[in-house]
Amino acid sequence: MEKLLAAVYDFYLPEDMREIAAHISADELWRPDENGLDIMHHAILSGHTSAVSLFIELTSVLKKESSISVGYLHMACLLGREIVAGLICDCPDVGLTLGSESFVWPSFDVIRNYMKRSKRLQLKAEQLDALEKVYYRVQTHKNSEPPLQALDVAAMAGHIGCVDAVLNSRIAQESAKQSSYLERALHLGSLHAFRRCLL
Numbered sequence: 001m002e003k004l005l006a007a008v009y010d011f012y013l014p015e016d017m018r019e020i021a022a023h024i025s026a027d028e029l030w031r032p033d034e035n036g037l038d039i040m041h042h043a044i045l046s047g048h049t050s051a052v053s054l055f056i057e058l059t060s061v062l063k064k065e066s067s068i069s070v071g072y073l074h075m076a077c078l079l080g081r082e083i084v085a086g087l088i089c090d091c092p093d094v095g096l097t098l099g100s101e102s103f104v105w106p107s108f109d110v111i112r113n114y115m116k117r118s119k120r121l122q123l124k125a126e127q128l129d130a131l132e133k134v135y136y137r138v139q140t141h142k143n144s145e146p147p148l149q150a151l152d153v154a155a156m157a158g159h160i161g162c163v164d165a166v167l168n169s170r171i172a173q174e175s176a177k178q179s180s181y182l183e184r185a186l187h188l189g190s191l192h193a194f195r196r197c198l199l
Contacts, residue, residue: 077154082161089169155192
C-alpha cells in the first residue's frame with residue numbers, strides 16, 4: 001500500500017498506479033490509515049487529478065457505493081480542487097449525495113504534512129496559512145444542524161469554482177430543477193453558497 005501512496009504523491013501515470021493497485025486487495029486499498037484517510041483522500045490531498053479519476057473508476061468497478069461520498073467532496077471543496085469536485089459529483093455509478101454526511105476531519109497538521117509530500121504542489125507559507133484559516137472556519141461549523149454540505153464548505157472557503165462544479169453537477173440539476181445558481185443553492189439548503197453566489 002505504501003508503494004501506491006508514494007505513486008500518488010509522486011504523480012505516477014494512471015497506468016502505473018493501476019498496475020500497483022492490481023496487487024492490492026480491495027479491503028487494503030480502501031482501508032483508512034491511522035488518520036482516517038483512504039487512498040482517495042490521499043489522491044485529493046496530493047492534487048493528482050488522474051489518480052482521483054483512476055480511483056473513481058476502481059470504486060465504480062468494485063461497486064463501493066458507500067466510500068465515494070465519505071468526505072471526498074468535502075475535502076475537494078475545502079482544498080479548491082474544482083476538477084476533482086466535478087469528477088466526484090458526476091460519478092455515475094456511485095450513489096453519491098451532495099454530502100451532508102458528517103465527516104471526521106483529520107487535524108490540519110496531517111493535511112499540511114500530506115500536501116507537502118506531493119511532488120507537484122509547491123505551496124507557499126501564505127497559501128498554507130490561508131488554507132488553515134479556512135479549515136478552522138469550517139471546523140467551527142462541523143457540529144451544526146443540519147451538517148455542512150460540501151457545497152457549504154466550498155462557499156466558506158471562497159472556492160467559487162467548486163461551488164460552480166457542485167451546482168452544475170448532475171445531482172444538483174436533478175434535485176433542484178431551478179435554472180439559476182441562486183435558486184439551486186437555496187433549494188439545496190446552502191445559505192453559504194447562496195451568499196457566495198450573490199458576491
